[in-house]
Amino acid sequence: MHILPKGFVKIRHYGLLANRYKKIKLKLCRKLTSSPSCKPKYEGLNTIEILCALVGRDVTVCPVCGKGKLRTVYSLSPGAPP
Secondary structure, three states: OOOOOOOOOOOOOOHHHOOOOHHHHHHHHHHHOOOOOOOOOOOOOOHHHHHHHHHOOOOOEOOOOOOOEOOOOOOOOOOOOO
16 A cells, blocks of 8 residues: 555564664674674775775876876855755
């Protein structure tokens, strides 16, 4: 049914993916299956450092001359009008 009757609540996730105990259950699943724990790969790096690691080159070098460094002059905040 696309529209539930009055008083009913749609359940989107249940079991292991239920929001209430998701972290606890996933830790238990990883422990029982002897899976390695996931650690953030780019924790502690800023955006430019992450881009350099992903691309494999320095993204702040000028693409025209190859010598100068690019710098941020102005940035838009998310959701700001253009």
